[in-house]
Amino acid sequence: MTDTGDGAPLSHLAPLPQGRWRREAVVTAVAFTLCLLGGVVGVGVGNDDTVAPPPVVAYVLATVSCAVLPARHRAPLATLAATTVCGLLLPVLGLLPNPLIVAPAVVAAYSCALTARTERRAAGTVSFAAAVLLVASVPFFEADSWQDTSRMATVAAFPLVAGVLGRSTHHRRAYVAAVEERAQRAEETRDSEARQRVGEERVRIARDLHDAVAHQITLANAQASVASHLFDARPEQARQSLRELVRTTGDALDDLRATVGLLRQTGDTAAPAGPPPGLARLPTLLASFRRAGLDVAVDEEGTPRPLAPGVDLTAYRIVQEALTNVAKHAGTGTARVGLVWGRDRVAVTVSDDGAGNRTGAGLTGTGGTGAGGGVPVTPAMGERAPGYGLIGMRERASAIGGRLSAGSRPEGGFLVSSELPAPPVDGTPAEAPSPTAPAPGVPADGGAV
Secondary structure, eight states, X not given: OEEOTTSOEEOSSSOOOHHHHHHHHHHHHXXXXXXXXXXXXXXXXXXXXXXXXXXXXXXXXXXHHXXXXXXXXXXXXXXHHHHHHHHHXXXXXXXXXXXXXXXXXXXXXXXXXXXXXXXXXXXXXXXXXXXXXXXXXXXXXXXXXXXXXXXXXXXXXHHHHHHHHHHHHHHHHHXXXXXXXXXXXXXXXXXXXXHHHHHHHHXXXXXXXXXXXXXXXXXXXXXXXXXXXXXXXXXXXXXXXXXXXXXXXXXXXXXXXXXXXGGOOTTSOOOOOOOOOOGGGHHHHHHHHHHTTOEEEEEEESOOOOOOHHHHHHHHHHHHHHHHHIIIIIOBSEEEEEEEEOSSEEEEEEEEOOOOOEETTEEOOOOEEOBTTOOEEOHHHHSOOOOSHHHHHHHHHHHTTOEEEEEEOTTSSEEEEEEEEOOOOTTOOTTOOOTTSOOTTOOTTTTOO
């Protein structure tokens, strides 16, 4: 398999396409005609040009030199050598060297320069062919005649001009091929980036759905369990629990509607979109857990300040998910949330003193009723496959440049601790707690998961 003049690979045994056959026929016919016209010109007395019918040797020369032209794509050097030898035989055959009679050599020089791999090879082969044709024309002309000198230069210049044109065509085709390749690579890169963005968006939406809805469903499950547990013995408390259940499920539907509304396409009815939740909504979040029977205490140190939207949302989701896991798995009715504001960090911790069992990235609860009047854990709440709560919290913290650790406390219970970036603002006190100092109740090793 070799490279053709137009950059298309062509096998020695593969037939030429119909369009290529037509082009080869036209090129060969034109070269044959020009070669015969060159054979018509002769030299008379006093070096005057004479015109006479082409002799038989002109037909033979034109036939032989043009017959090898179709092979110039497969063997350009051999074709150029054959046509140059035919030009070298002009003095022997008594034919006058002129640009027309060397037309096959000019065509072969163009193809050789077009397919040469390097500039040096192209220049060397074409220059050698031009020199041979120049030598062949010397016996016919007198060196001291300007007219003869111009004729000799013209015979030698035509292959050189053809070589320059062939090399220019080679560079132009290489440039076009490089541009097309870059455009194809750019398109593939755009497709890859689009697929990556789609994957990241799917993970983000899945994480938002988990964070926004899971804790509401957990609370609803707990409230339904309380209502079922107290339905016969304490009907008034059961009705109160059912009323809280209605409110919780309504909040869950609102969060679900807001999250799924992001998937609407252009032109769909726009859903009302409120600001994303943050630590400003922390009292409302804690109130929902308290209504479900989980007593949550808050410890805050340092001077609170506004956070970036992504950091604010991450802090809220970490508290939300950690408290949801306490309600589901801790086997206790109390939890503690800690906020420590440092100079350029905010530490968020959620801890409990329960004895629930947790495994891996998900958490698996135990049956029974939590100590201290906690939420009763039913079989529907307890025996579940591991989830993705801790994984989601850690991914959220890492995405904004923070870190999160989770693990059992030596004194019992479970601790989720995170440090999130909180750039200082004007007025931040210099004595703010150092971000490297552990928050209250945070183990020194971090218990990284």
